[in-house]
Amino acid sequence: MTRFRLTIEYDGGPYMGWQRQPHGPSVQQAIEEAALAISGEETLVYGAGRTDAGVHALAMAAHIDIEKSFTPFRLGEALNAKLRAEPIAILDCREVEEDWHARFSCTxxxxxxxxxxxxxxxxxxxxxxxxxxxxxxxxxxxxxxxxxxxxxxxxxxxxxxxxxxxxxxxxxxxxxxxxxxxxxxxxxxxxxxxxxxxxxxxxxxxxxxxxxxxxxxxxxxxxxxxxxxxxxxxxxxxxxxxxxxx
Amino acid sequence: MTRFRLTIEYDGGPYMGWQRQPHGPSVQQAIEEAALAISGEETLVYGAGRTDAGVHALAMAAHIDIEKSFTPFRLGEALNAKLRAEPIAILDCREVEEDWHARFSCTxxxxxxxxxxxxxxxxxxxxxxxxxxxxxxxxxxxxxxxxxxxxxxxxxxxxxxxxxxxxxxxxxxxxxxxxxxxxxxxxxxxxxxxxxxxxxxxxxxxxxxxxxxxxxxxxxxxxxxxxxxxxxxxxxxxxxxxxxxx
Structure with a gap:
């Protein structure tokens, strides 16, 4: 298992917010579905902040754990390819320690x-x-x-x-x-x-x-x-x- | 008849361009239709430039002739109200001389x-x-x-x-x-x-x-x-x- 830190830009307009919601699309869900399509793994994406519906991000920080072997570069490229139809872009993807947490490590x-x-x-x-x-x-x-x-x-x-x-x-x-x-x-x-x-x-x-x-x-x-x-x-x-x- | 000079911001994304086209929406047509709805007059809007499909404007200059009596302020407000559903905004509206031409006077x-x-x-x-x-x-x-x-x-x-x-x-x-x-x-x-x-x-x-x-x-x-x-x-x-x- 490798933990990756993602830096994400998104237009919050079409989403119910960062966090997965039962009633409509969210940024978290879009990224989790992209990761599933790439890796075949059901993973959770943890963000540094949970933005509301309509709120944007220039550089949200998040992390994701993937079992399958990926270089950070390939993972970022593959996520962007899957997210092409969404106003979500992975600006940066890098490997981090397994105890690094986008939300709890954030100061x-x-x-x-x-x-x-x-x-x-x-x-x-x-x-x-x-x-x-x-x-x-x-x-x-x-x-x-x-x-x-x-x-x-x-x-x-x-x-x-x-x-x-x-x-x-x-x-x-x-x-x-x-x-x-x-x-x-x-x-x-x-x-x-x-x-x-x-x-x-x-x-x-x-x-x-x-x-x-x-x-x-x-x-x-x-x-x-x-x-x-x-x-x-x-x-x-x-x-x-x-x-x-x- | 009064000639008004308009300063217009628009997102060119949804349009075939500035100029009226038979095959799809244009910025010119949207403004002419707004003017018709307000004044009951079929008028032409002349722009300083004819931008292509997808090209934007921060401040396009244009003019329009209206018979009905409007203050520039009221005309600008009324056009913006009619254009509410379109990514077109009248930033400024002022009266000009009848020989002032958005295209031909432009230097x-x-x-x-x-x-x-x-x-x-x-x-x-x-x-x-x-x-x-x-x-x-x-x-x-x-x-x-x-x-x-x-x-x-x-x-x-x-x-x-x-x-x-x-x-x-x-x-x-x-x-x-x-x-x-x-x-x-x-x-x-x-x-x-x-x-x-x-x-x-x-x-x-x-x-x-x-x-x-x-x-x-x-x-x-x-x-x-x-x-x-x-x-x-x-x-x-x-x-x-x-x-x-x-």
Whole structure:
């Protein structure tokens, strides 16, 4: 048995999310079926993060165990060949130790959220960003974002379906910048709660539009109460960017 | 009657091209049908350039004449509402003089061609760029590109279906640069021949892969012979970027 680490790019649009679901297609299932077709083996693919329906990945990390002998290069090529009809690409495939685990060995996760700040609908970026027509004050957003950095009870920014034992998390970085008509939010932490990035971005968007002040964001965090959430940003602007390992 | 200048973004993927075609959908037809639905008027939309099937636009310029009274803002909003199901967005709408013509008043056109230089298939950028697995020497491409700048007979780089009276054109700028794993080619001229940008990019890609030298490109240009074309780049990497007016 050899364990392989995969780096995966995908367009989350057509999927119910990363994780296998009974009701529709998932990224995990697509890769597992490709692996089955190649190796004849029923295997599980473990990802560093479980992205929601519609959320994309520039470089999801995952691992897979295969009994049959493959070089990493051949396995990556064969998976890509089988995945040709899907918007999923294996960017990198390498052999790792058998105790390396995409999820449990991961010491840091980075997400990016793309907002296109313009009035006109999205044509080329449809399904790839959140459009906000009203002008965003990205500096006010970045200032407010710093309130969320550090160790906090993120209950306000957590989905009701979150399975994490604790809402206490340490947010290492939350930064907002503008590139032309795009406003980009970068978030980094060891791990995130379910919907945490989208919930933080939703509230920052309220700040950017002047509907919330910095203090409103602080009060929502302090309250540790999901009903105080201002807005949950839609999934299509969110990208899993990087999984970090020691 | 009022003439409006439109700035249009579109994903060329689902269309036979800009220009109305008997056999399938076009960007022009979609906008004309939207205008008809709003105004009740059969109008023609004139574009600065006629992009091929699969070619995109970040900012195509066009004009349209409407009898019914509209403010530019309302017309733009109404067109976007009607075009909601299409990957076409009106970025800007403004009133212009009646002798302003999107095609004939245009004094410069700029295109960008996106190459993603990597082995893995495209997931997020599928249909939005040309993937070339072999490593490209973008500096060699940029050096060779300078041979094409200036006034030349571009017969080699012209489609057999080109309707232009003359193959003599002045290329104002052709520049190649790298941004991470993307290689971008920027082309500017008063006007281009049919397939000219894609043909130039195809040959530059041969130079970048070491299959052609700079001199081979020069000889192909000199020959003024379509059969000397090395390669025509696929449409999905091409973007109409800007139309210039006095």
């Amino acid at each position: 840091g996760r980075a997400y990016r959220y793309r907002i296109v700040n313009r009035r006109a609908p999205l044509a080329l970026e449809a399904g790839k960003a959140w459009r906000i027509p009203r002008e965003l004050d990205h500096q006010a957003m970045d200032e407010a974002a710093q309130l969320l950095v550090g160790k906090h009870d993120f209950t306000t920014f957590r989905s009701a379906h979150c399975q994490s034992d604790s809402a206490l998390k340490t947010l290492d970085r939350l930064a907002v910048r503008r590139e032309g008509d795009e406003v980009l939010v970068e978030a980094e932490a060891r791990s995130f709660l379910h919907h945490q990035v989208r919930s933080m971005v939703g509230c920052l968007a309220l700040v950017g539009q002047g509907q919330w002040r910095r203090d409103d964001l602080g009060a929502a965090l302090e309250a540790a109460d999901r009903s105080r959430l201002g807005l949950n940003a839609p999934p299509e602007g969110l990208y899993f960017v990087e999984a970090k390992y020691p | 410069g056109r700029a295109y960008r061609y996106r190459i993603v230089n990597r082995r893995a298939p495209l997931a997020l950028e599928a249909g939005k760029a040309w993937r070339i697995p072999r490593e490209l020497d973008h500096q060699a491409m940029d050096e060779a590109a300078q041979l094409l700048v200036g006034k030349h007979d571009f017969t080699t780089f012209r489609s057999a279906h080109c309707q232009s009276d003359s193959a003599l054109k002045t290329l104002d700028r052709l520049a190649v640069r790298r941004e991470g794993d993307e290689v971008l080619v920027e082309a500017e001229a008063r006007s281009f021949l049919h397939h000219q940008v894609r043909s130039m990019v195809g040959c530059l890609a041969l130079v970048g892969q070491g299959q052609w030298r700079r001199d081979d490109l020069g000889a192909a240009l000199e020959a003024a012979d379509r059969s000397r074309l090395g390669l025509n780049a696929p449409p999905e990497g091409l973007y109409f970027v800007e139309a210039k007016y006095p």
